[in-house]
Amino acid sequence: MADRFPPFVRKVLSTLTQAGFEAYVVGGAVRDLLMKKEVTDWDFTTNATPEQIQSLFQTTFYENEFGTVGIPYRDHIYEITTFRTERGYKDRRHPEHVSWGKTLDEDLQRRDFTINAMALDLKGDIFDPYQGQKDLHQKFIRAVGVPSERFQEDALRLMRAIRIATELAFTIEEKTFQAVKKNAHLINEIAKERVRDELIKIVRTRHAADGFQFLYNTGLLEHIIPEIMKGYGLEQSGHHTTDVWTHSLMSLKYCPSKDPVVRFATFLHDIGKPITARGERKNVTFHNHEVVGNTLVKQIMERLRFPKKDVEKASLLIRWHMFTVDEHITDAAVRRFIRRVGKENINDIMDLRIGDRLGGGCKNATSWRLRKFQRRILEVQETPLSVKDLKIDGNDVMKILKLPPGPKVGKILEALFEEITDDSSKNTEEYLTKRVKELGSS
Numbered sequence: 001m002a003d004r005f006p007p008f009v010r011k012v013l014s015t016l017t018q019a020g021f022e023a024y025v026v027g028g029a030v031r032d033l034l035m036k037k038e039v040t041d042w043d044f045t046t047n048a049t050p051e052q053i054q055s056l057f058q059t060t061f062y063e064n065e066f067g068t069v070g071i072p073y074r075d076h077i078y079e080i081t082t083f084r085t086e087r088g089y090k091d092r093r094h095p096e097h098v099s100w101g102k103t104l105d106e107d108l109q110r111r112d113f114t115i116n117a118m119a120l121d122l123k124g125d126i127f128d129p130y131q132g133q134k135d136l137h138q139k140f141i142r143a144v145g146v147p148s149e150r151f152q153e154d155a156l157r158l159m160r161a162i163r164i165a166t167e168l169a170f171t172i173e174e175k176t177f178q179a180v181k182k183n184a185h186l187i188n189e190i191a192k193e194r195v196r197d198e199l200i201k202i203v204r205t206r207h208a209a210d211g212f213q214f215l216y217n218t219g220l221l222e223h224i225i226p227e228i229m230k231g232y233g234l235e236q237s238g239h240h241t242t243d244v245w246t247h248s249l250m251s252l253k254y255c256p257s258k259d260p261v262v263r264f265a266t267f268l269h270d271i272g273k274p275i276t277a278r279g280e281r282k283n284v285t286f287h288n289h290e291v292v293g294n295t296l297v298k299q300i301m302e303r304l305r306f307p308k309k310d311v312e313k314a315s316l317l318i319r320w321h322m323f324t325v326d327e328h329i330t331d332a333a334v335r336r337f338i339r340r341v342g343k344e345n346i347n348d349i350m351d352l353r354i355g356d357r358l359g360g361g362c363k364n365a366t367s368w369r370l371r372k373f374q375r376r377i378l379e380v381q382e383t384p385l386s387v388k389d390l391k392i393d394g395n396d397v398m399k400i401l402k403l404p405p406g407p408k409v410g411k412i413l414e415a416l417f418e419e420i421t422d423d424s425s426k427n428t429e430e431y432l433t434k435r436v437k438e439l440g441s442s
Contacts, residue, residue: 002124147179166211251359
C-alpha cells in the first residue's frame, strides 16, 4: 500500500524516520487505503514531540494542547500528532489531561473505533492491535476496548458511530450498538453545532435513510429531533402506504438532490402532520400541516444552529411543498407559485416533490401533470415575476402623482403587480400610467 502514498506523505514519513523517530499514517487514511478508496485526509502520528517535529519542517504551526502540529502544503494542512494518552473527560468531549505517550499502542488505544485504530509505516507495514482489518472485512463498526468508556469519554462518538456506518454501509457491532443506546442521553452535553455537522454528513450520504433509522433505533434521534418521533405509527390516507415516519425515511431515500439542505427538508417535510392529524386510520387528515411544518422546521434548525440562509430555504420548501399541479391551473397561479418559492428554488422543490412521490408509494418519479407544470413554469418565467419587472417604477409613480417618497408609492406598485400577475399583457407603460392615476385619485 505504500506505493499509493502521495509524494508529500512519503516526505513527511521519511523526514521523521530519517531523524530517528517512529512515524505512521493513522486513522481514516489507513481504512480508505485498505478499502481501495480515494484518500482525502492524511493524518500522522509519531513519538517526536511537537518541538522536535517543528525543527524538522520549514513551515509549521502549533497552537493547541493536544500535540498536533500542522504543516501547510499547497491547499491542504497535514496534521502530525505526537503519541499521547488521555484521561478525564468531564465535558464528554475534550480530555482534561493529555500526556505524551511512548508507544504506538498507547496512542491507538485511545481512538474511537477499530477501523480507525490502525497505523501504516513508510514500508507499508500495518499495525492493527484491535483487529480493524477483520472488522473492515465483516463490515462492522466496533468500539476500541470497552464501548461505554469510549462514548463517555467523547459523546460525539455516538454520532460518529452512526455516521461512519452510514457512509460505509456497515453494521454497528452489537456491544457497541447497545452502548450507543445506553449512553444516547449524553449527546445533550455536546455542542449543537457539532451534532449538526454530523447530521449533515449523514444527510449527504447515499444511505442517509439508513442513518436516520440507526439514529431512531439507538434513541439518539429522540434527543436531537424529538418532533419527528411523533410520526412513528401515524397512519396516512390516500395514496400513502406507510406511516408518517417510514414515509419521511423513504422520501429522503428517493430525493434526487445532492444539496444537504434540500435533503434535510425532504426528511422533515411532513413534520407538521402529527400536530394537525384529525380522524383515525384511513380517514385521517392533515390540513395545513405544511404551515405548521414551516414553523417547526425553523425551530428545529435554529436549535441545531443551522445558518440562517439554510433555515429560510428549508422552511420555504416545506411551506410550499403541497403545490397544486392541476392541468387547468392558470398562468397567474403559476406566476404566484414562482414568486412564493423563488426561481432559484424551483428545481429544489421539484426534487422534494419527487422524493415525496416515490416515498409515498408512487412507482414513477413524476407524472404527466407534474411534467406539464414544469413546462408551464419555464414558459411563465418569460413574463413579469416581481415588481422590478414592471414597465414603470417608483420614480415614475412619484412623478405622475407628484408624490414624495413614502409607503403609498410601494402600495401602488404592489397593486399594479397584482394586476399584471393575473394578466401579463397589461404590463405596458401606457396601461400602468393610466392605472397609477386611477389608484392615486382613489
